[in-house]
Amino acid sequence: MAQTQHLVVLISGRGSNMEALLQAARQRQWAARWGAQVVAVISNQPQAAGLHVAAQHGVATQVVDHRAFASRQAFDAALAQAIDAYQPTLVLLAGFMRVLGPAFVAHYQGRLLNIHPSLLPAFAGLNTHQRALDAGCQVAGASVHWVDEGLDSGAIVAQAVVPVLPADDAHTLGQRVLAAEHRLYPRAVERVLVAGL
Numbered sequence: 001m002a003q004t005q006h007l008v009v010l011i012s013g014r015g016s017n018m019e020a021l022l023q024a025a026r027q028r029q030w031a032a033r034w035g036a037q038v039v040a041v042i043s044n045q046p047q048a049a050g051l052h053v054a055a056q057h058g059v060a061t062q063v064v065d066h067r068a069f070a071s072r073q074a075f076d077a078a079l080a081q082a083i084d085a086y087q088p089t090l091v092l093l094a095g096f097m098r099v100l101g102p103a104f105v106a107h108y109q110g111r112l113l114n115i116h117p118s119l120l121p122a123f124a125g126l127n128t129h130q131r132a133l134d135a136g137c138q139v140a141g142a143s144v145h146w147v148d149e150g151l152d153s154g155a156i157v158a159q160a161v162v163p164v165l166p167a168d169d170a171h172t173l174g175q176r177v178l179a180a181e182h183r184l185y186p187r188a189v190e191r192v193l194v195a196g197l
Contacts, residue, residue: 005089010096015050017094024186124152144188158188
């Protein structure tokens with residue numbers, strides 16, 4: 001079997017992309033194929049619904065509440081300490097709603113992936129669906145990318161394109177993009193696992 005690869009997922013809310021990763025890991029036998037398993041889910045929000053989902057999948061969970069720290073740097077350091085206890089091969093951001101500082105990003109360089117609900121480099125940041133509609137885009141989508149010090153600016157691993165329909169509003173477009181994310185993120189992680197690190 002391949003060397004064990006530990007995946008740690010970071011969430012802030014319901015964790016639907018995290019759940020998609022957990023389901024793919026089981027259904028597509030990541031452990032048998034690449035020695036890869038999600039070993040922990042960590043949230044900055046104690047009430048994040050995704051923590052319960054992860055526990056139901058038998059995955060260790062942990063909370064590092066950003067409100068307990070006086071600075072972003074202190075939070076980042078505590079979060080990194082929690083992550084490193086699991087000796088991660090990859091750290092997967094899945095709806096993690098905190099901006100991570102340069103020291104944190106540098107510590108996980110080449111190991112830190114994010115999924116973003118737009119076709120980067122278009123519409124980095126927030127409110128992506130409304131911005132795509134306001135710009136008159138005929139397609140929207142999602143991107144999985146390596147995290148660097150910029151805002152959603154790291155190298156793209158994979159993308160999924162979603163058509164913008166005439167009757168779309170931000171909610172309906174967002175729902176279709178989210179469904180595409182659930183297919184895209186596991187495939188992108190598999191591509192990284194296949195390529196090796």
